[in-house]
Amino acid sequence: MDFQWITDRVGYFQGAVNIGYVKVSPQEGLLVDAGLDDQAIKKVLKSLKMQNLPLTHLFITHAHADHYGGAAYLQKMSEVNTLAPELEAAILQNPMIEPLYLYNGAYPMDEWRNKFLEGKPVRIDTVLKAEGEFRIGEAIFRTISLSGHSYNQSGLFFDNILFASDGYFGVDALEKHGIPFIVDAERTMDSLEKIKKLPCRGAVPGHGRFEEDHCYTIDKNIALHKEIERELYEAVKAKIGGISLEELVSTICTDKGIIIKNPPSYMLFRTAITAYLTKLIKENQVRFVMKDNQLLIEPLSR
Ligand SMILES: [Zn+2]
Structure with missing residues (x-):
């Protein structure tokens, strides 16, 4: 040091x-x-x-x-x-x-x-x-x-x-x-x-x-923040019928070549991705929906 x-x-x-x-x-x-x-x-x-x-x-x-x-x-x-x-x-x-x-x-x-x-x-x-x-x-x-x-x-x-x-x-x-x-x-x-x-x-x-x-x-x-936001939006748009947060974390991290090694690290990524999603929700780009007791994210327009 x-x-x-x-x-x-x-x-x-x-x-x-x-x-x-x-x-x-x-x-x-x-x-x-x-x-x-x-x-x-x-x-x-x-x-x-x-x-x-x-x-x-x-x-x-x-x-x-x-x-x-x-x-x-x-x-x-x-x-x-x-x-x-x-x-x-x-x-x-x-x-x-x-x-x-x-x-x-x-x-x-x-x-x-x-x-x-x-x-x-x-x-x-x-x-x-x-x-x-x-x-x-x-x-x-x-x-x-x-x-x-x-x-x-x-x-x-x-x-x-x-x-x-x-x-x-x-x-x-x-x-x-x-x-x-x-x-x-x-x-x-x-x-x-x-x-x-x-x-x-x-x-x-x-x-x-x-x-x-x-x-x-x-x-x-x-x-980088803009790129992640755009990739998240594209991933939500690409999944017909809505995407779960878990699938979104997996999709984005895999696309970026990230290998998550342990559950605490997973939760850190999930929190960050939730934070980007919140911005997209506030901007009326995506929304949370409940389907079959699952929390899904879907785009507001296609
Ligand atoms: Zn810090």
């Missing part, structure tokens, strides 16, 4: 999941997210210590375990004032909610309660608005609402650099996932357009590298 300065105050640990850092003052420092697990945050703490950099605050962008899994260890090892956007904060304090919603609201089996879906509970000292400001000493941080990938994710804007978290993915991460995880397709697109308009000197995604010209990568994200 390499640490890289972007400005003289803002930097990030580049890894499978990026962790941002802001040197607020000689005595105060802020981490943006805490990585997947104890191992990840241990490396960060070691590096900060070696560079003699202060750590007093932790901002968590959203309640996905790969971004907060290291937070409980960090809180155990040092005094960090922890901030998170509302709703995400509720999940961080009750992390069983993620496996719960992925498992259709039924109590999740132990298999589902792994470190990728459920980290240790995090103490939240300050619940923030998804869009607003907070201060540490003289420094003013702007939170930017980037919902869509999660319910109430916030990016963080400081020193003209945006920590976008999973508001967009680096090109390699996009290709790896095939279908990015989202909970709301409309908001995902709005958040991408919002990032493009922010007057910043560059952005750090949650997965990928810092780029000064991040708009190119954002456009790749937008293009």
